[in-house]
Amino acid sequence: MRKILWWQQMVYQLLLLAVGLFALLPVWGMLRIALDGAIKGAPTEFRLWPEEFTLAVFQHVWENPSQTLSIPGLLKNSMIVAGGAAIFSVVFGASMAYAFARFRFPGRKTGLFALLVGAMLPPVALMTPLYVLLSALGLRTSLLGLMIVYAAFSMVFCIWSMRASFQAVPLELEEASYLDGATHWVTFLKVSLPLALPSIAVAALLAFLLGYTEFAIGWLFVESSDNVTMAMAVSGMMRQSGAEWGNLSALALLMSIPVVIIFMILYRYLMRGMLAGRLED
């Protein structure tokens, strides 16, 4: 192990500190507004620290997120829409992903390319036709409709990443299962699926996050105030002219907390998966 000199350590720490400040600056900027009870409307003077430190703003927003629904109601809608979309994508996509991972059928390469293009499409590219089609079916404004929309956004991408996780399952294990007389279906259920489950869960979580943080298309589709999600509530407050900065900041932070926790728990796992995926070919 090479040692570094004390002044080198200083330089490194200073550089790291600069990047750290860059990373934390906007977060603290929002947090200190949310923690300041003295701000009425927008902040009027420069401050690094809240003038009147309080959690009252969070409490106020929790009780009154300026939608007809309360926060639990908004979160429930988010869960239904985003969670439903994630489960839908994974359940209906899993067997297809398995087929792409394990069978060499004609058209596989074309199919893979189509999946890749589909996975890289922006949500807006599907929004336009889905708006018309779901309107025609009378589903557009319902939570079910929104769930279908978010599922459409994430399903191809889920199939694509599940394919990678199935491919990572060692072939020998499946072959051993065949030798014991198991069918494809039993092997899939008893061997491949359990082994691939962690990475499938990650795919589902990312699909969930896509729906959980979506707001623009949600506002386009939803009409009833009963069907507003958490992210939509934040953007709704953002669009309100003259909204309190404190309330908006607090609501946005409340919305982000679950996502941050999920990422912090998962990040090691994501990195490992990234390396595994790369070494696989």
Next chain:
Amino acid sequence: MMRRIFLWLAILCVVGLAWGLRLRALEQLPIDYDEDDYLGAAIHYAQALRERDLAEIINYDYNYEHPPLTKLAYGLAILPLTPASPIIERPSSAPIVSSLPEPHFQTARKLSIILGTLQVLVLALIDPLAGLLLAINTWQIKYTSQIMLEPLPSLTSILAVILYIKSGRRWNVWLFLSTLALGITVAAKFPYGIVGVAIAVHWLMEEYPAQERLKGLKLIRWLAPVAGFAILAAITFFATNPRLWTDPLSRLGAAITFHGDYATSDYVRGAGLPPWQPFVWLFQSVPWHPGVFLVSMDVLITLMAILGYKQMWERQRVFALWLVIALGFLLVWPTKWPQYILILTVPLSLASAYGFRASIWQPLVNWIKRDKHHTRARIAGSPLKIGWQELRKALPWLIPGLVVLGFITVYPMVFQGAMALTDFGSSAIRDGLSGGVWRETWKGFSGQVEPVTAAFFQRSMSKEVHYAGTTLLRQLIGGAAADYLVFGILWTFLAIASQTALGVSVALLLDRAGVLFKGWWRAIYILPWAIPEFVGGLMWAQIFDPRFGWFNQAGKTWYETADYPGAANFITQWQSNPTYALLVLLITATWCGFPFMMLAASAGLKLIPVDLHDAAEIDGAGGWKKFRFVIWPLLVPLLLPAVIIRAIFSFNQFYLFLVLEPPFPLATFSVTSFFFFDQLGQYGASAAINIFTILVLIALILWFNQWSKAAEGYTYA
């Protein structure tokens, strides 16, 4: 022999085509800005020539910012005609005049197209395909068919380069002719002198004495010939610029000062064109005169030029330098008028010709050859049967996914394709919801109805959907979205570059052995990744807020007391100034994206064996050298998938733009499509933009050509 004949025939065809297209433009193009100025000057010069009044030629100061040579040439062209009455002088910002004296107007324009066609001929002599591309370039046609300053310097600039190449940098007659052409070029219009810079740079590069220290005499020996070349060109410049025959320095100074002032004037600034506007011109055909130019392949020419640039750099270095230096000049110079791009259309066409041959012609030939091969192989063996068995096995696994995907993505996509062929807008929503889109596209495909014209920013007021054919898509491919396409590419490139630079730097810092608190720092850096994009955008929007934001409140007293308007302008005007807004967007996108690149780079660095570090250090490679020649080459392939994923993510970036609300033309295709749908209610236009986005994405993915590798990392983006 046959080859030669074909070559000459090809050149003849190209020249004929160039002449025809320019003749058509001469007849059909309306009078444009500035044409009255130049024709007016020409009439004045013709009068002076007729009266043999040299003093008048020297001292005529109308339109003094441009040297007189081109205007004199127009004067000579109309000299044989009956004298025309002088044209009233007007400021350059006045509206277009309605009529100009005939036949002087036509005659002067004819001189333009002669010069323009000659220019095509010269380029075709080096490369007929490049000549063809120059012949059909709509900007080139427009500005070499009107009474503009462009035709003469366009021709002489390419002559200067070709004569320079022919001279082989020896002091022969070609080199003298080259200085002559260069001098005339500058005397015809200043910016075209950029070609002289390219020649000088090329000369210095080629003659750079390798492995020797440049000192004293050697330095002089290296620089002197180029200086001599420049002096000769300058002599020609003064000789062909009669205005400088008396009081040269102050008059030259006045002309240059004018351009400097003009470039920073409110008139130019009021046009609101972003610094990258030259790219926008290059990514579209001339939009103002539909039906005049017959072919509009300018987008393709530019794309192919990007693909062919590397080859041109190897084969025709001067032209490659010309292109890059001219582009740099155009990006930096504040005045962004479209005719300026003519200073680089020649090297652009040449690069494009290389691109066409390497990216379309060669693959096509290869494909035809390989295809024959394939058919033979297929007849010989029959793997088809095995394929079918595999498909039978795979089918039950595929069906659930196929059915669901069919309903929620494939059918919507097909429907979107149909929508893109209609003028479907919000007034026709009832009809559209009850099957109007399919009805109309069916009618259109079966030839029952003629397509109506649909346009962007123009919502159909009809209560019914109408078949519009491919008008919208064709407009997009022809460059209707050039503003967004150029911004999208620029944005993708800049965003990915800044994220990667910061991410890799941080990863390298954290990779050093012995650095303290690594885990803590990493945990802090991951935070931006975990925060949803739109919340991150909101955080930065609060900080950058022109009135209540942190930066304004912190800096207000400072930039008000220190009288530093630059900082104040940045904070208070970024929401309306494209350059400032781009900077704010980039800062935010870097913040959102660098953690992912840092993690990817960290993971990659762990795979680089420690021995290599040691080996490099034993070989005496210091910090930068070790990174550049040992670590970087190994890291790039590991980083590439992450870069590609982030690039496509940036190309599609949506929520960031929605939250920060930058001014036109700062929008990705997603944002534009959403805007057309949500704000303008043009559903058909929105669908057309989406279809176009998908086409561009497919092209990008094919271009990255690494898609199997790129895909692996995608799971975790």
